[in-house]
Amino acid sequence: MPRPTQLDLLQGTLDMLVLKTLSWGPAHGYSVARWIQELTEDVLNVGEGSLYPALHRLEERGWVESEWRRSENNRKAKFYRLTTAGRAQLRTESATWDLFAGAITKVLRSTGQPA
């Protein structure tokens, strides 16, 4: 499925955020959405629906796994949790992100044009 590169970047970012939220422990899709919204203060404004394809994609890759359990208000919900492979992936992705973000920041903060 070819997609525009713009979306690929966004997708990759979303995947990373999902992995990060799940690194605190198993959670269902709704709480993942809530956490991301809270932490980014809605800056990223993730469409709630687009979260789920990301979750399933991660599951297909074996980075998260899921099970149905009772939720906090005693309803059946699908809980996701990070696998060992997922944890490794998160580490790689955050390292890459740090490098990337640092580079961009450096460029944006620079004052003079390079010789």
Add this chain to the structure above:
Amino acid sequence: MTEPRWTLLRTVFRRSARAEVNDEIAFHVEMRAQELIAQGMDPDRARGMAAERFGPRQPVERELIDSTRRRRTRASRAEVLMQIARDARHAVRMLSRTPGFTAIAVLTIALGIGATTAIYSVVDAVLLRPLPFPGEERLVVPRTQRIGTDERWNVTYHDFLAWQRDSVFEAVALLQWAELDITGDCAGVGCDPERLDIAFLTSDFFRVLAVKPLIGRLPQPDEFSPGAPRTMVISHALWQRRFGGDPAVINSQIRMTGFPVTVIGVLPAGAEWPRGVNAWYPYRQGPSESTLAPDNHIYMGIARLRAGRSLGETREQLAMMARQVAEEHPAKRSGTTVTAQPIHEIAVAPQMRRALWVLLGAVAVVLLIACVNVANLMLARATAREREFSVRTAIGAGRWRLARQLLTESLVLALAGGVLGVALAVGLARALVRLAPPDVLSPATVVHLSVPTLLTAAAVTVLSALLFGLAPAVRASNARPAQALAATSGRTAGGRRQRRASAALVVAEVAMSLTLLAGAGLLAKSLMKLRDVDTGLDIRETLAFRIALPQGRFEGNQQVAAFWDEFMRRLRGIPGVTAASVTTALPLGGGGVYLGRTMIEAGAPEPPGGPEVDIMWTEVGTQYFEAAGQPILAGRPFEERDDTTASPKIIVTRAFAQTMFPGQPLSHAVGRQVFSWRDERVRREIVGVAGDVRLEGATDAPRPIVYVPQRQSPRLSGAVLVRGRGGAGELARAARRELAALDPGIALANVQTMEDALARSIAPLRFNAILFGAFAMLALLLASIGLYGVLSYAVARDTREIGVRMALGASPSGIRARVLARSVGLTAIGAIIGLAGALAFTRILGSLLFEVQPADPGTFALMTAVLFGVAALAGWIPARRATRIDPSLAMRAE
């Protein structure tokens, strides 16, 4: 995956992918709505708002459903693979815990599969694979046949012309075997003169076979006329051997027994008919008055059936035409008819055909025994593990789980056995071709392993393993755990039933082995009889070879007779040689030609008014009886004076004298006049009676033979017999030297000792007996393993009971006797069934036996005794183990 709980829950509560995705999205929307309501929003608005914030639902739903399905398929596939790997590992672990059982089971399966596949592959290559001619199933060999018998021989030119006239066949040809020497002119080094088997052909021969030359061309119709240049087509084997496969041989001239012949073509490898022929010559001479005679049966026929006409219809027409000939020429043809045999019936000797089918039958029995053995082993093993299964059922293992485990164990066994079996089949098939006498199996025979046979044999063994391995397991899992755990000492109904089943299996094995043993015993006895067979000859220190004189160089009887006289004089001059002579046909199947004739006594009424004697007509030189080591029982041997100037003389065999003059002493025959009344009608005086001899081989019954002095009708070719000390090799070298000194253009061919000839005539039977014996030993071995297994198992089960008995004072010998009695009892039942089977089976051996009755009581008794001996041995070890049981331990066992 993770903990078993997860997997279990997932499989039990699995909903459809769509329902699951719906639930997941519904949960999200509901949670958002609840939160909005908690913030004080109106419930209806809150739900609308929640749905709106989720975004377009359908595309998400579709994506999620697809993803879920993909994931599920992949997961279940991975799970199956992992399960198989787990099961296989477990099976290997379980099997390695009982190495003895595993080794025996694997070997048994391998033997069953390997032997069956090898023999069937050989049968397939020899009997079933068509000859390499297009439409070979429509090729037939017309043959003359004595009405009401299986006796068949060659056909006449007379009939051949009639078949052509009436278009009985699509195409028909005649051929005549001959031997010619190829002399010099070859590409290789050291091109000694070589004797070739060749065939003279009528013009349609290659059209009948529909064969195309590998290189060069086939003879044109005009090359079959008198005066046409001499041409020939050669075999692939000769082309390779003598001309190094050089294509330049085409259109080259080579010298054949004194005259040049142009090679015009080479046939493809294997496309040789008749087998063993090296060169094919167009028949350039038309038929003569003698060859046209309606009873001159010197031609081999070959024909292709007409399209749309069956073999049966063709046979009817041939028989009808033969009846007409017999009416026109009653003296020459009455009592005979003409038939046609499919070519592959001619290509494989009937003896060989029968031997291979019998071997195949024997090997099928071995396979059956192997199956029974594996079944028995599995049964015993599964029964021994009943407790294990009960325990596992009690802690929740399903029946399917247990069945799957057994299935995996059987498959692991079968796989190991199968791999070993294939290796065995390859080795055995190769060994068969190498060890078989060339007359039985050409060394060039290409044997391909028959894959369907391999699979069938494998399937049969695996199925029997499964059937008998699964049954106890299924019952174990059926039983209520408490009950099954309580029943540990084999006194349950199930234990008894299994014991009965395994006893029945052993009985079947014993019966089948005895059947094979009886067959092997009969063949072995035949072989022993053959070894001691009275050939009627003293064949020690006797060398034989064949030579043929070039046609062009020896004109008239005088020159030919002079050559033979001189050659014999030189041979007799070799130091150590005591006799040398010549004959048209060597005894003991050593090769050559003889004539079939029918003789009556001079002055006696002609048949049907008086008796006649069918005889074999051979021509021999002086000193023949001395050289052959054949005694003269009455009268005298041939002498130099029995030549063309003397009146016709003959010597006859004892069988002749006794058939022609029944009840008379042999000396009565000497001085009598007899003649071949159908054709020659020359009165000949019997001057001597020789001892009987086996003409065609060791198994041939003595037949009436008439010996005619070679000096009264010298021939261009013949077999030479030289009796002398100094070793066969030295004699042959000396003979070759003398021949080269006399005439360097003549080849000395087919050098053999008469002992070789005898051994070769015994070889097929020997081969059969050895193979059959090997299979019978295999069967016996398998059956004794089966017996041993069942008895050991019974002893193990009865440990407690034996302990009690010994505690109560039973003597060890009594216990031993009980175990042995069981072994002997089972064997006795099997032996009775086996003897009945053997009686039926050995009758099939029939013609493969020599001077042994199919129901030979001695052999049957001996083989039964062998069987009981082995049974006692198989019972001895478990019996001894039984008496070693310590009562105090035994009572506490289990």
